[in-house]
Amino acid sequence: MEKTNFTHKYTELSNETIAKRVNEMLTIRKSIDTTTAVVKFSQGNRKTGTLIPSVSLIPIADCRNCKTCKNGCYAVKHMCIYPSVKNQVANNSAIAHKDITKYFEQILEFVRFRVFFRYHIQGDILNREYFAYMVRIAELVPTCKFLAFTKCFDIVNSFIEDNGELPKNLNIIFSDWKGMKMNNPFNLPISSPIWEDGTKGDNCTERVYMCDGFCEDCAKSNTKCWNAQKGDTILFEAH
Numbered sequence: 285m286e287k288t289n290f291t292h293k294y295t296e297l298s299n300e301t302i303a304k305r306v307n308e309m310l311t312i313r314k315s316i317d318t319t320t321a322v323v324k325f326s327q328g329n330r331k332t333g334t335l336i337p338s339v340s341l342i343p344i345a346d347c348r349n350c351k352t353c354k355n356g357c358y359a360v361k362h363m364c365i366y367p368s369v370k371n372q373v374a375n376n377s378a379i380a381h382k383d384i385t386k387y388f389e390q391i392l393e394f395v396r397f398r399v400f401f402r403y404h405i406q407g408d409i410l411n412r413e414y415f416a417y418m419v420r421i422a423e424l425v426p427t428c429k430f431l432a433f434t435k436c437f438d439i440v441n442s443f444i445e446d447n448g449e450l451p452k453n454l455n456i457i458f459s460d461w462k463g464m465k466m467n468n469p470f471n472l473p474i475s476s477p478i479w480e481d482g483t484k485g486d487n488c489t490e491r492v493y494m495c496d497g498f499c500e501d502c503a504k505s506n507t508k509c510w511n512a513q514k515g516d517t518i519l520f521e522a523h
Contacts, residue, residue: 292523294480297361308370309345310342313374318379322379323387338403340376348409350435353459356522358523359407384413398428402499409432416443422451422453425453426453429453433458458473460476461486471514473512475518475519476520477520
């Protein structure tokens with residue numbers, strides 16, 4: 285698929301800049317008293333819309349498989365320059381690492397009467413236990429549609445191997461990148477950047493859809509990412 289008239293400019297950060305920004309969030313995380321802290325949710329933004337709240341962790345530090353994409357990380361470049369975002373993801377990361385039960389109990393209470401919810405605008409699945417909680421919450425709240433993009437392919441694959449298909453209301457999309465090694469035995473949907481020269485991730489399928497750029501529209505119409513099927517690839521402008 286060719287893409288012209290790009291509205292975003294893709295840039296990469298130096299390793300030094302990345303380390304500085306991530307370490308700022310890790311420093312904040314160390315200061316969090318998790319006995320009194322509560323999970324903080326984003327109520328949406330101009331891209332996701334106000335209908336889609338989310339919970340996030342620290343980008344890169346809470347991403348197990350980001351070696352190929354960290355220099356182009358959207359969150360570190362564009363989101364985590366804001367103090368409010370840095371504090372929010374550091375707070376959530378502290379709770380998730382120190383008291384995962386509390387973390388997901390608060391997510392469960394938050395999503396009970398929600399229609400849509402996204403995991404990890406920043407960050408990723410921490411471990412197998414974390415993913416098991418994500419699945420369990422989807423089972424407990426079947427009236428909410430959950431969406432998560434992940435590069436933690438091994439965690440998702442091993443869970444499906446042991447437990448079978450994921451809940452229908454939990455849409456897991458594998459995130460691709462140039463040079464990304466992806467094991468996708470269950471043919472889960474894929475998302476990938478597309479760069480101005482037409483380059484895409486290495487694992488894109490033939491059935492490709494272009495992201496329209498506003499998450500809420502697709503959520504309400506149950507299309508694209510929110511209804512991505514096995515064999516689908518969702519492309520978005522690298523930015």
